[in-house]
Amino acid sequence: MSGKYEDKIQKLLSEMTLEEKAGQLRQCGPSLVGAFEVSFEELLDMMFDGRISQEEFNRLMGTAKQDFREEDLKAGRMGSYNGIGDAATVNRLQKIAVEETRLGIPLLFGYDVIHGFRTVTPIPLAESCAWEPELWEKTARVAAKEATAAGVHMTFAPMVDVSKDARWGRVSEGAGEDVLLNSLYGAAKVRGFQGEDLSAEDSMAACVKHFAAYGAAEAGRDYNRVDMSLQRLWEEYLPSYKACVEAGARAVMPAFNDINGVPCSVNKWLLRDVLRGQWGFDGMTVSDANAIAECVNHGIAADRAEAAQMALEAGMDMDMTSEAYIENVVQLVKKGAVKEEVLDQAVADILRVKFELGLFDHPYKTSEEREKDAMLRPEYRAVAREAAVKSAVLLKNEKVLPLKKDAKIAVFGELAAAREEMTGAWAIGADGNDCVSLTDGLDAAGVSYIYEAGIKDGAVDEAAVGKTAGEAEILLCVLGEHKEQSGEAASRADITLDPSQQALFDLLVKTGKPVVVILFNGRPLAIPQIAEKAAAVLEAWHPGVEAGNALADLLYGKENPGGKLTVTFPFASGQCPMYYAHINTGRPGGKSKFTSKYLDTPLEPVYPFGYGLSYTQFAYSGEKIVRNEDSFTVSVKVKNVGERAGDEVVQCYVRDPAAKRARPVKLLKDFLKVHLEAGQEREVAFEVPFRSLGYYDWDMNYVVEEGEYVFYLGGSSAECLSIPAVL
Numbered sequence: 037m038s039g040k041y042e043d044k045i046q047k048l049l050s051e052m053t054l055e056e057k058a059g060q061l062r063q064c065g066p067s068l069v070g071a072f073e074v075s076f077e078e079l080l081d082m083m084f085d086g087r088i089s090q091e092e093f094n095r096l097m098g099t100a101k102q103d104f105r106e107e108d109l110k111a112g113r114m115g116s117y118n119g120i121g122d123a124a125t126v127n128r129l130q131k132i133a134v135e136e137t138r139l140g141i142p143l144l145f146g147y148d149v150i151h152g153f154r155t156v157t158p159i160p161l162a163e164s165c166a167w168e169p170e171l172w173e174k175t176a177r178v179a180a181k182e183a184t185a186a187g188v189h190m191t192f193a194p195m196v197d198v199s200k201d202a203r204w205g206r207v208s209e210g211a212g213e214d215v216l217l218n219s220l221y222g223a224a225k226v227r228g229f230q231g232e233d234l235s236a237e238d239s240m241a242a243c244v245k246h247f248a249a250y251g252a253a254e255a256g257r258d259y260n261r262v263d264m265s266l267q268r269l270w271e272e273y274l275p276s277y278k279a280c281v282e283a284g285a286r287a288v289m290p291a292f293n294d295i296n297g298v299p300c301s302v303n304k305w306l307l308r309d310v311l312r313g314q315w316g317f318d319g320m321t322v323s324d325a326n327a328i329a330e331c332v333n334h335g336i337a338a339d340r341a342e343a344a345q346m347a348l349e350a351g352m353d354m355d356m357t358s359e360a361y362i363e364n365v366v367q368l369v370k371k372g373a374v375k376e377e378v379l380d381q382a383v384a385d386i387l388r389v390k391f392e393l394g395l396f397d398h399p400y401k402t403s404e405e406r407e408k409d410a411m412l413r414p415e416y417r418a419v420a421r422e423a424a425v426k427s428a429v430l431l432k433n434e435k436v437l438p439l440k441k442d443a444k445i446a447v448f449g450e451l452a453a454a455r456e457e458m459t460g461a462w463a464i465g466a467d468g469n470d471c472v473s474l475t476d477g478l479d480a481a482g483v484s485y486i487y488e489a490g491i492k493d494g495a496v497d498e499a500a501v502g503k504t505a506g507e508a509e510i511l512l513c514v515l516g517e518h519k520e521q522s523g524e525a526a527s528r529a530d531i532t533l534d535p536s537q538q539a540l541f542d543l544l545v546k547t548g549k550p551v552v553v554i555l556f557n558g559r560p561l562a563i564p565q566i567a568e569k570a571a572a573v574l575e576a577w578h579p580g581v582e583a584g585n586a587l588a589d590l591l592y593g594k595e596n597p598g599g600k601l602t603v604t605f606p607f608a609s610g611q612c613p614m615y616y617a618h619i620n621t622g623r624p625g626g627k628s629k630f631t632s633k634y635l636d637t638p639l640e641p642v643y644p645f646g647y648g649l650s651y652t653q654f655a656y657s658g659e660k661i662v663r664n665e666d667s668f669t670v671s672v673k674v675k676n677v678g679e680r681a682g683d684e685v686v687q688c689y690v691r692d693p694a695a696k697r698a699r700p701v702k703l704l705k706d707f708l709k710v711h712l713e714a715g716q717e718r719e720v721a722f723e724v725p726f727r728s729l730g731y732y733d734w735d736m737n738y739v740v741e742e743g744e745y746v747f748y749l750g751g752s753s754a755e756c757l758s759i760p761a762v763l
């Protein structure tokens with residue numbers, strides 16, 4: 037390995053003892069110790085399964101303190117910490133590492149900065165609906181400025197797990213079901229997190245995750261097995277991680293899941309052949325939490341020692357919190373089970389990233405002084421508000437939006453006044469009180485409305501709802517999910533609305549007044565009745581700290597929604613996984629009984645991938661194609677035929693109707709978001725290289741076939757102009 041720091045790395049390695057090398061591979065979280073007799077993990081289980089109440093849990097936690105294992109740190113048995121987000125603690129621990137250990141190797145501090153640190157921006161699934169790489173990079177830059185001020189050196193993001201199953205709670209954390217969008221989203225995030233210079237005080241290393249194909253967990257059940265053809269793995273799942281590696285991500289986190297029976301944490305083909313061999317990755321790998329030790333549960337390792345040995349040999353550099361490495365690596369090397377050069381390679385990967393971050397020259401990359409006024413700056417809130425506006429998707433509008441300032445409005449639903457819920461999953465550095473709720477936003481906008489939560493103890497308060505609805509002309513019904521209902525360990529077998537929410541909506545519809553539904557959720561929901569009976573539906577997702585202000589801007593027309601769905605909204609939970617880039621089958625669903633469909637649901641989704649409305653309208657015409665030497669140029673005219681300016685995402689899909697392996701009926705190849713004034717028309721052209729039309733044949737050869745193709749251009753996967761082409 038040649039590189040700027042290799043001599044320094046080799047010199048350090050020559051001075052390190054086996055114990056110190058094993059220490060560099062160890063990442064710990066602040067463990068919690070207190071007056072409770074059981075482990076913190078057991079205490080959590082006791083609370084989750086109801087053996088102790090939340091109040092009892094909180095009381096016990098009040099007795100807890102964080103144990104940072106300083107004695108281990110001083111002994112050189114610690115390389116990194118996870119989950120410490122304050123400058124004082126970071127610098128205190130760093131000082132021990134640098135000044136009180138034998139070699140003074142600085143610590144690496146990792147943290148989950150998934151969609152903002154204190155200035156929480158929309159959840160990734162939401163932000164992906166903006167179809168705007170510049171925005172994705174911008175919000176990542178804000179996250180980096182705040183998180184690094186708090187002492188973070190590496191974020192465990194971006195998450196680019198393609199997910200086609202709405203039951204999986206972690207669909208909220210990535211860019212949806214399409215591999216191109218996840219690739220572009222991830223690369224933009226890597227650029228935003230890492231900046232121009234990784235050693236700069238406001239840059240942090242990106243750790244792309246979860247490598248690989250975690251989003252294909254069987255049945256959408258978190259941590260479940262992943263089993264697929266290598267063709268599908270290479271075509272539909274690996275590209276998004278590769279895009280992040282090519283964008284310069286300096287860390288990769290292997291996923292909890294197995295791939296075809298071999299857990300990613302010990303998957304040598306994945307971590308050495310693909311990641312390092314084929315993609316040339318020379319950063320570090322860090323396991324997911326406890327994942328190395330869990331290879332025993334997977335049925336791959338007989339015990340923790342064997343799990344440690346397999347992981348190290350597979351190319352897993354750092355052990356996040358399982359302790360399998362620190363317990364076993366020295367012995368494994370001493371008894372010859374693992375060669376010392378294998379250990380040295382892992383240590384070298386970690387030292388390389390520490391050098392690149394500038395930690396050896398500037399181990400204290402932040403200060404309490406800098407941290408003090410680094411958070412929630414007005415310009416950061418402005419970015420969060422822009423992102424929340426652009427993430428929203430207008431799904432239905434029967435001329436009821438935008439609202440008039442003097443309209444008599446009633447607002448219903450507990451989520452309307454909820455602040456904390458607006459952060460969504462994985463906002464661990466945030467304070468929910470920083471959030472602007474929908475009602476806060478309406479107040480700030482100076483609009484008059486009356487509010488009734490409408491649901492008390494899980495039941496609809498019909499009298500209160502009826503009274504409030506009687507005093508208004510337009511009813512805003514706020515529905516969706518609490519933030520705990522998506523994210524990690526939050527799979528749902530039933531993705532319909534909670535019954536009380538559905539009952540509230542049905543009661544409001546019965547009044548005969550127009551009902552505008554606003555959705556705060558972390559995944560696609562099966563909401564056919566809402567789609568049918570609401571006068572308007574605005575998908576706002578979990579929009580972050582500026583939720584209420586962004587929603588007020590959209591509801592009253594200060595902003596025009598322009599988002600497009602990056603996930604399919606199925607009609608029923610039982611249709612999952614449901615996604616646009618599907619293959620046709622020999623009997624594509626149709627009127628005839630003997631075709632691929634369900635007896636009890638329609639064929640089409642409630643809302644398709646790529647779909648989203650605007651307060652204006654766009655018309656497409658003039659589609660054409662030119663065959664170049666090694667690409668097609670596909671173009672179309674798009675005109676704003678409405679009354680006001682707006683954004684439109686022009687999408688370009690392709691189909692290979694006769695290939696050696698069946699190809700998707702549509703596959704996104706490119707897109708462009710355009711802003712058009714009323715009446716303005718623009719021609720949009722896409723250059724599609726022939727090579728990008730290829731796929732893996734039965735023998736895993738990447739082939740680009742001559743013959744017929746069909747291109748599709750439009751503002752949704754379900755509404756396109758088609759153009760035939762011959763390669």
Ligand code: GLC
Pocket residue numbers: 118148192245324325524
């Ligand atoms: C979690 C998640 C991973 C996260 C890590 C550290 O279990 O799977 O996404 O980065 O632990 O918190």
